[in-house]
Amino acid sequence: MKIMENVKNTINRATDNSYEASMIQDIISKINQMDKVSRKKTTIGFFGKSGEGKSSLLNAVLGKMDLLPSGCFGACTAVVTRVEANLENSKYIAEIELFSKEEREKELEDLFSVLPDKDRSHELFDIAVEKITALFGAGAEKKTLEELKKDDKFAETETLLSTSKKISKRRVSEFTDVVASYIQHSESSQGDWYWPLVKSVTIKIPGCHELLKHIVLVDIPGTGDCSKIRDDKWKSTLKECSIVWIVSDINRAITDKDPWGILKHCTTELGPGGECKRINFICTKTDDINLTAYVRSARLTTDQLTGDKEKVCILHRNEHAKKRVKEKFEQSHIKKIFRTDHDFLVFTVSSKSFFDPECNLENSETEIAKLQDDLRIINEDITRELTRDYVNEAKGVLSLIQSVQSNTDKETVKMKDEVCMEFEESLMKALNKLDSRFNTIYSVLEQCLSKGVEKSVELCVASTKAMIVPGFNKTLGALCRNGGCFFSKSRNELLDLNKALTENLHECLEEDFKQIFPVSGQTGKSVQEQIDKFSITQRDSAYFRSPTLNHIQKFIKTEETKLKASLNREVIDKKKAIFSSIQKTIKNEMASCYEQAAAITGPGSVKKMQELIITTVDEKKQDMFNKAKNKVLKKFKKLKRYIKNELESKLKMSIKLALSQSRKITLMDVSREIEELESLSEQ
Secondary structure, three states, rough: OOHHHHHHHHOOOOOOOOOOOHHHHHHHHHHHHHHHHHOOOOOEEEEEOOOHHHHHHHHHOOOOOOOOOOOOOOOOOOOOEEEEEOOOOEEEEEEEOOOOOHHHHHHHHHHHOOOOOOOOHHHHHHHHHHHHHHHHHHHHOOOOOOHHHHHHHHHHHHHHOOOOEEEEEEEEEHHHHHHHHHHHHEEEEEEEEOHEEEEEEEEEOOHHHHHHHHHHEEEEEOOOOOHHHHHHHHHHHOOOOOEEEEEEEOOOOOOOHHHHHHHHHHHHHHOEEEEEEEEEEEEEOOOOOOOOHHHHHHHOOOOOOOHHHHHHHHHHHHHHHHHHHHHHHHHHHHHHHHOOOOHHEEOOOOOHHHHHOOOOOOOOHHHHHHHHHHHHHHHHHHHHHHHHHHHHHHHHHHHHHHHHHHHOOHHHHHHHHHHHHHHHHHHHHHHHHHHHHHHHHHHHHHHHHHHHHHHHHHHHHHHHHHOOOOOHHHHHHHHHHHHOOEOOOOOOEEEEEEHHHHHHHHHHHHHHHHHHOOOOOOOOOOHHHHHHOOOOOOOOOOOHHHHHHHHHHHHHHHHHHHHHHHHHHHHHHHHHHHHHHHHHHHHHHHHHHHHHOOOOOOHHHHHHHHHHHHHHHHHHHHHHHHHHOOOOOHHHHHHHHHHHHHHHHHHHHHHHHHHOOOOOOOOOOOOOHHHHHHHHHHH
């Protein structure tokens, strides 16, 4: 902002004795920090089964027809793909995060270990063949890993993937051709597809700052990848999402288990273990309609079919789909987290019609524009928030400068020591009150967790048997090798024993946890609200009738407000770690059991694995669930200490800076600049 730049230039010309120079540097440092403030971008996650049109949708929303490869040969987005604005130049850039050498070796060993199995009908065999042939070409699955390592193709691939990759192109067609090898899979042309060994890809697009300046779009692959590394990657990404777009073909939006299964399985990552505020359920391919069949099934009358019949049928089906999806949402498990109409929105889109002006749908009827407007509004809201924060902080810095300018009254200087003591006393009182409120929250958490431990101990063995006993066969081995979690394509569900074991603890904790750590809004009980109540400023103190001390009060109030806002943002991040610590603890406690079970082979191995897991759960249950409970409480105590320490140390520094300035310093009169900022803040 020009106002602050002018102020900084004027301050730089101030008299430069050693004491004054220190004061000047403190102020300039604060102005420079304002320019460098970077807020974490809002993450919007795409989620849906492969082939549902996620990539095409993303291309349409960004107005780039062929940016991300889509399903021309039944291809699928196979890795976590992040898309954001390139704010620096006009190039298309891709930053590719690859498996490390150790991770590559482990992944290939696991894939090749499946191939000798006689049961080639098992899904693990199909996954291994798909990945090996994608990397090394047709027939590679018929070799051993040792034989493949002697092949020139293997050495070529190892060299190519030995370092991180950065692709930079000016033309989108050239860019797409190169980047496709890292994010696309094609069964019709095997070899030189590197997605099996890619963790994530970040794509930066020029010319879309209006939509993505403060937003990251993340195309998240489905849950069908059995790679533990990539599985961990999409789970951690999902926890960062403020909004999630569930993408489903309109013809299967109600009947397909996948989108609803995703919502059910990811309740923890979207709710208490994440920061999601809203879900957009997006029905794609609305232009794909069998006119005769739809007229018959919907029983449309001749009067309803006036004008363009195809368009009438598409729009009729769109409205019917929205109604049905909302009805199903009302009956779903996820409803308890996203309770208002604004929390769950349904869109019916056609990416194909958006790009084709000859299609019979108007641009607005494709609803791509609605999603674009949604992004613009989010972007504009963040810009306004950042501008408001900048203006408020600038007012605080100018108040500090003005307090020095006004610091000529001898009586005012005498009062400074007393005012400093008053602020520090107020700080300690406020910290004690905050500590008491946090102790109340701690007691609530402890009670919920104790109930959860009791219920978990009672039911955990039955939960374990229900998951691992019926018809498991080779899938149990895969689950153990993957740390207790495996997506079964044959059963079309994600099997997660760690999650099953934590279910009762989560259930007893969840409702109060949402009250204590809401992502947005007020509950009357939240940690964020306790932080907001915290204040050390003295509204009715007689001292602040002095102009100098009044400016000091304004500066400290600004610093306090900025600090509290920063802490509230950190609370959202830290609460994820607190909630997820339950499942992490259970997973760690079960880790050695999974390793032992995975090593069991030969006749009767499945039964032996089942017995080992059930026995371990039964023996460890009391200690295991108590450890999970204590981990949550320990993390909450750590959060409490962190918040108090940050408030105490940083506000003491602000008090010292504001009240330690010599009355000999005269910088400049910035009262006019303060008035300008006051008028800006009211806009």
